[in-house]
Amino acid sequence: MRKPCCDKEGMNKRSWSPQEDQELMDYIKKHGEGHWRNIPKATGLLRCGKSCRLRWVNYLRPDLKRGDFAEDEEDLIIRLHALLGNRWSLIAGRLPGRTDNEVKNYWNSHLSKKLASMGIDPKHHRLSHHLARNLINSIAAGETSSALEHHQPFPLDHDQIKSSSASDHYQASDAGDGINDDDDSSSLLPDLNVDMASDSSLPSGTTTEDKMSLL
DNA sequence: AAGCTAGACAACCGCCTATAA
DNA sequence: CTTATAGGCGGTTGTCTAGCT
Structure with missing residues (x-):
């Protein structure tokens, strides 16, 4: 006890x-x-x-910022969450004036829903099966990787999320949706196959600090 | 106006780790 | 080396409030 x-x-x-x-x-x-x-x-x-x-x-604490999160703060949280997962204190450490509790609450009440509504699995930062399939079909139809850059499988605008931010890194989710059951989407979508939440996409021995420096 | 519901945020709980004894 | 203690963290719950019926 x-x-x-x-x-x-x-x-x-x-x-x-x-x-x-x-x-x-x-x-x-x-x-x-x-x-x-x-x-x-x-x-x-x-x-x-x-x-x-x-x-x-x-x-x-006197240095707390409080108030609404700015767009760049949101963007940073999403990127850091993709990198670090639920390491709220580390994420908050990169956001001056924000606390881990604040970031965690904001993620749970706002950002996770926002990503979900955009077709992104907020836990794994991967595209949903349906959206990934659209991309695969586009590529199979002859679109080039440069076309992929401009492909917006879900409504992206600056009111939702900066186009240069976390959405760049999402790959097809295989979390229970069977995306990889009959094809290898990761080989078809090399540009999207950057699962920052797992160390597999980075050289072995990559530290958290190394990951942070990538931002 | 009263009751209900959902969202936002504050606070607590319990586990883990570092460190001192 | 072992044990006790304090601090830190993430997950979860509780509370408050605004909006809706």
């Missing part, structure tokens, strides 16, 4: 009040970040240390 991170008896588990925020900010101004578990004792806050840390990191 795992020991709880703190004694939850008597702990406040509701939203933070302005008074609690102020006490936490005062403490951190005075003592700096860290030693989170001392904070409840030192301040009398009925919160566990982890909760104090989370409140500071996600809400009280």
Whole structure:
């Protein structure tokens, strides 16, 4: 049986009040970040240390940007997610003023749906079976790879996503849709076969930092 | 006006890792 | 080397609110 991170008896588990925020900010101004578990004792806050840390990191930190995500931030999140998967803290680290929680929430509530509506599997960053098939048919009909560059299998415009961004990298999804059952779409779609979420498309030994530098 | 629903966001939970003892 | 502890992270849940019926 795992020991709880703190004694939850008597702990406040509701939203933070302005008074609690102020006490936490005062403490951190005075003592700096860290030693989170001392904070409840030192301040009398009925919160566990982890909760104090989370409140500071996600809400009280002075360098937080807050507000809507800009188009370039969205683009970067999509690219980084394609590279790193659900490594929210790493993704947030590349977005000044944004927190991992914020990025994660934004992804789950906005971006994953947006990609899905564009026919892209948000988990694997691959085109859906149907859209991939359209591309394959176009190629089989004699379109060149340069035609592929201009092929827009789903409505792409700057209100949705920059055409030069994540959509460039998507390949046909084989996640349960049988795209590879009777043909090898990856060989037909070399330009799209860049699954950044898996290391297979990069040289062995490629580190996360190496991937980041590709951006 | 009241009830319901979905979306957005804040917060918690539990696991993992690093590190000190 | 082992164990305990604290911090960090991602997944999940809870709460609030706006829009709709």
